Amino acid sequence: MGEKMNLTLSSSLESHYHIFSIDQFSKNQLLDFFNFVADINSNPLHFVESLKGKILATLFFESSTRTRLSFESAMFRCGGQVVTVEDGRSTSIQKGETLEDMGKVVSQYADLIVVRHPEAESCNKIAQTSDVPIINAGDGGHEHPTQALLDLYTIFKHKKNIDGLKVVFFGDLKYARTVNSTIKALAKFDISFIFISQDGFELSSDTKAVLKDKDCVFYKPSELSDAISQCDILYITRVQKERMTTDVQSKLFFLTQDHLNASKSDLMILHPLPRVDEMDKSIDNDPKAYYFEQAKNGVFVRMALLNLLLNPSIKFI
Ligand code: NCD
Numbered sequence: 001m002g003e004k005m006n007l008t009l010s011s012s013l014e015s016h017y018h019i020f021s022i023d024q025f026s027k028n029q030l031l032d033f034f035n036f037v038a039d040i041n042s043n044p045l046h047f048v049e050s051l052k053g054k055i056l057a058t059l060f061f062e063s064s065t066r067t068r069l070s071f072e073s074a075m076f077r078c079g080g081q082v083v084t085v086e087d088g089r090s091t092s093i094q095k096g097e098t099l100e101d102m103g104k105v106v107s108q109y110a111d112l113i114v115v116r117h118p119e120a121e122s123c124n125k126i127a128q129t130s131d132v133p134i135i136n137a138g139d140g141g142h143e144h145p146t147q148a149l150l151d152l153y154t155i156f157k158h159k160k161n162i163d164g165l166k167v168v169f170f171g172d173l174k175y176a177r178t179v180n181s182t183i184k185a186l187a188k189f190d191i192s193f194i195f196i197s198q199d200g201f202e203l204s205s206d207t208k209a210v211l212k213d214k215d216c217v218f219y220k221p222s223e224l225s226d227a228i229s230q231c232d233i234l235y236i237t238r239v240q241k242e243r244m245t246t247d248v249q250s251k252l253f254f255l256t257q258d259h260l261n262a263s264k265s266d267l268m269i270l271h272p273l274p275r276v277d278e279m280d281k282s283i284d285n286d287p288k289a290y291y292f293e294q295a296k297n298g299v300f301v302r303m304a305l306l307n308l309l310l311n312p313s314i315k316f317i
């Protein structure tokens with residue numbers, strides 16, 4: 001087991017003590033990381049003892065199914081153990097404890113802390129006092145870097161080459177943190193982007209700024225079929241109602257089987273999930289639907305991340 005675990009990655013990831021943002025990864029580091037994930041994906045049993053004796057703490061102050069459980073599953077699959085807060089309101093934060101104090105204390109119990117919180121500054125606050133690495137598992141509407149890693153890994157796994165792809169983003173592009181992180185990750189590659197959103201759900205100015213030198217086209221929702229017919233990847237998101245102050249008609253966005261009629265045979269449809277009412281569920285039977293596999297890939301991606309941060313036999317040069 002020990003011999004199999006010795007691995008040298010070519011890109012220096014030394015700055016990755018904490019994972020706050022997808023900005024921390026260069027294109028080469030992403031590719032290096034995806035090759036490592038692919039290794040885990042094809043040989044998960046080689047890693048069953050890779051984190052034996054290590055403890056992960058998951059601190060969740062917002063609802064989650066995939067992110068928390070896949071991090072926990074990843075830790076168990078690597079032989080480690082988990083302590084968890086699945087609802088931050090059950091902690092001493094309710095008594096007035098600060099995130100900084102909580103970070104200091106939890107870092108005495110665990111070797112790594114995964115945090116989801118509604119505030120963009122939450123991970124920084126915890127990292128200020130933590131004695132162990134922090135991974136951002138979603139900080140409000142800001143970023144979700146590990147989702148971006150699994151989104152791009154899913155593309156890498158099937159397309160091999162991320163450069164040269166045309167990607168359509170459809171849905172709530174304003175409030176979805178996965179959109180922010182995944183666009184920033186894709187923008188490190190040679191990608192053509194098409195964005196389709198209703199009024200009021202357009203890309204944030206910060207994300208647009210990242211794309212200033214990129215090939216970007218903005219289509220109307222009525223042009224969805226036309227946009228899809230040209231693209232290699234369709235990334236769809238739900239309306240993030242919890243981040244909005246006014247009630248909206250989420251049916252504004254709806255992907256049907258008809259929209260896919262003229263699509264390429266190797267189109268990949270991705271969705272970070274959960275989905276609510278933005279797509280016809282019969283699309284699940286279409287081989288172009290990759291979103292459940294995407295969720296599964298989250299376990300391999302998180303096994304890789306946990307090993308990068310906690311396993312000393314994985315070296316970087
Ligand atoms: C996403 C999130 O939490 O931002 N979910 C996830 O982690 N897969 C997307 C969403 O909630 O819409």
